[in-house]
Amino acid sequence: MSTLKVAIAGATGYAGEELIRILLQHPSIQLTHLAASAKWDRPVALADVFPRFAGQLDLSVESLDPARLASSCDVAFLALPHGVSMDVVPILLKAGRRIVDLGSDFRLRDSAAYAQWYGKPHTHPELLAEAVYGIPELSKEAIARARLVANPGCYATSIILALAPLLRAKLVEREWMVVDAKSGLTGAGRKAEPSMMFSEMNENLWPYKVNHHQHTPEVEQALAPFAGAGGVSLCFVPHVVPMNRGILSTMYLRLAKTATWDDVHATYRDFYREAPFVRLRPQNQWPKIHDVAGTNYCDLAWTVDQAKRGLIVTAAIDNLLKGAAGQAVQNLNVMAGWPETTGLCA
Numbered sequence: 001m002s003t004l005k006v007a008i009a010g011a012t013g014y015a016g017e018e019l020i021r022i023l024l025q026h027p028s029i030q031l032t033h034l035a036a037s038a039k040w041d042r043p044v045a046l047a048d049v050f051p052r053f054a055g056q057l058d059l060s061v062e063s064l065d066p067a068r069l070a071s072s073c074d075v076a077f078l079a080l081p082h083g084v085s086m087d088v089v090p091i092l093l094k095a096g097r098r099i100v101d102l103g104s105d106f107r108l109r110d111s112a113a114y115a116q117w118y119g120k121p122h123t124h125p126e127l128l129a130e131a132v133y134g135i136p137e138l139s140k141e142a143i144a145r146a147r148l149v150a151n152p153g154c155y156a157t158s159i160i161l162a163l164a165p166l167l168r169a170k171l172v173e174r175e176w177m178v179v180d181a182k183s184g185l186t187g188a189g190r191k192a193e194p195s196m197m198f199s200e201m202n203e204n205l206w207p208y209k210v211n212h213h214q215h216t217p218e219v220e221q222a223l224a225p226f227a228g229a230g231g232v233s234l235c236f237v238p239h240v241v242p243m244n245r246g247i248l249s250t251m252y253l254r255l256a257k258t259a260t261w262d263d264v265h266a267t268y269r270d271f272y273r274e275a276p277f278v279r280l281r282p283q284n285q286w287p288k289i290h291d292v293a294g295t296n297y298c299d300l301a302w303t304v305d306q307a308k309r310g311l312i313v314t315a316a317i318d319n320l321l322k323g324a325a326g327q328a329v330q331n332l333n334v335m336a337g338w339p340e341t342t343g344l345c346a
């Protein structure tokens, strides 16, 4: 395997920290540049930001300068807040770099939808059609060719992996698909907000952005090709729970035809025959966050209620790995033509 030079912008955030950790173990990556916001007036040693990396990587974190970022690498990971990547990506593309963007700037194909869901106009709508929405289990060939991969949202990954096979097999009705999801606190990024304080979060639980979370349109967009005419309609209620990491999404679905637990199993098994990071649970064995935390796996389990024509599916992932940094490295592996498990311990 040849070695690629890789830079990370947003290196001091939760997703950036996980990217550094994974890429230090990757056999074909050389980390060459780390960038974050402009809060320091000079570069700061990585070991001073994250003492866990002391002795492992002799790099400093610098203020983000897109031209410097472009000159430092073959491939850049962008783990930046939404609205920041869209002005960095064109500079990287012009310099001939390939990009995996962990943020949301290039996930939606429609610039009007971006403005509606993210509250500001897109500054480079001409690039939206080119970006490949990066779920390797669904779009490996397009990812392999892509210059720009839009790494999916964390909730979105868990929901899409659970629903795409069922829709393609026409096993479930595509209207009013109800999703109840719980996320650990790192899903909100490393920022100080009163609602994120220990005293607010501990022994507490609440829904937020009920039926208007910004991952709704990217899920509907990604599932549309599997659902056929009319697409899908999602009812999505996310919750934040007092744990550090992990997402558990439970989907309440109406069967479109008679099906047993075994029929659903066969559908998932065939769809994910060559997907090393999707695991199907045995009947009556439901995934826990601890089963997937620290891994790039998505665990799926389900039950069928024949009398009520109901199908309930649960998907569990680590929001920072299969929901962010792990999937981003999986995408890079596909882009580089390496085994998709490289550095990810499947």
Ligand SMILES: NC(=O)c1ccc[n+]([C@@H]2O[C@H](COP(=O)([O-])OP(=O)(O)OC[C@H]3O[C@@H](n4cnc5c(N)ncnc54)[C@H](OP(=O)(O)O)[C@@H]3O)[C@@H](O)[C@H]2O)c1
Pocket (backbone or CB within 6 Å): 009, 010, 011, 012, 013, 014, 015, 016, 035, 036, 037, 038, 039, 064, 078, 079, 080, 081, 082, 084, 102, 103, 104, 152, 153, 154, 186, 187, 188, 189, 190, 191, 319, 320, 323, 324
């Ligand atoms: N957390 C998750 O579970 C998760 C899952 C999927 C996708 N994502 C997406 O991944 C991205 C990063 O998420 P995160 O949770 O790692 O966020 P985070 O912990 O808040 O980190 C954000 C990073 O971006 C840097 N940054 C902020 N504003 C900047 C600017 N104007 N210019 C340059 N750098 C800037 C920060 O640097 P400073 O430290 O210097 O401020 C920090 O390194 C977001 O788009 C998020 O939506 C996150």
